Amino acid sequence: MPAYLPKQSVKGRTLVIGAGKGAAAMAKVVEDTWPGKVEGLIVTRYGHGADCKQIEVVEAAHPVPDEAGRQAAGRMLELVKGLTEDDLVLCLITGGGSALLSLPGEGISLEQKQALNKALLKSGATISEMNCVRKHLSAIKGGRLGLACAPARVVTLLISDVPGDDPGVIASGPTLPDPTTCAESLAILKKYKIEIPDNILKHLESGAGETPKPGDARFARNEHHVIATAQHALEAAAEKARAAGITPYILSNDLEGESRDVGLVHAALAKQVAKYGQPFAKPCVILSGGETTVTVRGKGRGGRNAEFLLSLAVALNGAPDIYALACDTDGIDGSEDNAGAIYQPDSIARAAAAGHNAKTMLENNDGYGFFSAVGDLIVSGPTRTNVNDFRAILIL
Structure with missing residues (x-):
């Protein structure tokens, strides 16, 4: 400033x-x-x-x-x-x-x-x-x-x-x-x-x-x-990735659309990279920003980042060596107390073992409930800044 x-x-x-x-x-x-x-x-x-x-x-x-x-x-x-x-x-x-x-x-x-x-x-x-x-x-x-x-x-x-x-x-x-x-x-x-x-x-x-x-x-x-701006945040994250020996790819700083649809597209891209090395060679991290939207039809809890991540989780269905994070940079995902959540290859299996069905929870707009159940919410508290949403998908 x-x-x-x-x-x-x-x-x-x-x-x-x-x-x-x-x-x-x-x-x-x-x-x-x-x-x-x-x-x-x-x-x-x-x-x-x-x-x-x-x-x-x-x-x-x-x-x-x-x-x-x-x-x-x-x-x-x-x-x-x-x-x-x-x-x-x-x-x-x-x-x-x-x-x-x-x-x-x-x-x-x-x-x-x-x-x-x-x-x-x-x-x-x-x-x-x-x-x-x-x-x-x-x-x-x-x-x-x-x-x-x-x-x-x-x-x-x-x-x-x-x-x-x-x-x-x-x-x-x-x-x-x-x-x-x-x-x-x-x-x-x-x-x-x-x-x-x-x-x-x-x-x-x-x-x-x-x-x-x-x-x-x-x-x-x-x-x-x-x-x-979101671009500044993505470039900073890319520098962190390079320092860790992972090649970063910034997909876009202004993605919009339904959170669950954006999750599906990201999942398809991650699977293509994991299986065929296209369009990026692994190991890599795919970064994106912007602001998706949620058309609320269910009665669950969760902001747009939890919704995105749960949609991605359902689509990946435990695919190995793919991890993801989605958070709002202000520390508040919608109106909840979390910034977002993290997805791991065993997220769906851990939720199922606890009696939670990922697809049903997605239909109920209950991304918060899903990631809370498996202990994968990210709770940062207020960051006192706000450059929109931040997403990272790690493919090893």
Whole structure:
């Protein structure tokens, strides 16, 4: 972070705002390295705080927003009112900010936003689609926070948790102009057959929820920098693999799709490598990042990484010399207490010996239950950063 920090504003105030699972940790870096006085407000997930002395840190709920997040978002808008051209706003954004910085648009209740958020999370919608909808139902996302800071200069530093690293998608782009529209939001809700109340329908159809667009002169002095991404994590993991004498192959940093489908494809690739040495010679490790989705049909527990790994486990069915790991880099797989899990060649057999059927548990979206039963959950606790999901498949 220090390399991306702007020069200190000589005349005005330096105000630090932001949201996300890693935002408090970023704020701590600002306090530790900034040469002058700073003040501000950061919102992060419960348990993801940092010991800041000058910048207030508020903890709120994720992935479904709560009243603490709503109040903090309202306070943040009030905090940036009345700034001048001499003031500097440093905005720190990481994944999770959409839920944490939740301030419903006019006429929309927090309860309605909560219900819609839950429906989107279960629908299989991509993060870009979910954030498109969120922007147009918010009083702070989609560039509205940036507008509230005008005429102050706004510098936004982002850690990306979205495939493609589009800064406008990360935490729904609260300080960046938004090219998406209310009409696109409606199309997404229709695509996933999500029913919405009449007031939200009217809000979108009337254009009342429209966001400020690229080219708006009020953003002219602002700048943004994506300072950490999934690609950085994959390259770091590749270096670790080389040091261990294993050849790494980075498959992609922005894989999307249904978790179980992505698991099937990875399993097929691993078996091809193991049996034929194609397209990679073993020993090797296949690395990938991005964000898959889960269309929830069952009643089990588990985030997208556990779902991916259980699908891969079923497809591999004990194939020898293949191991895998799938985790969310923020330390939380969905809304569970684990980062993810590890698969080993005997995982299916150990589960069966304990009376658990992997296929049945996959159909019930119970990846957490499966890997918990065999003792293969990975519980790291909050990492206070977030560069999306991380997957590694080791073939010996």
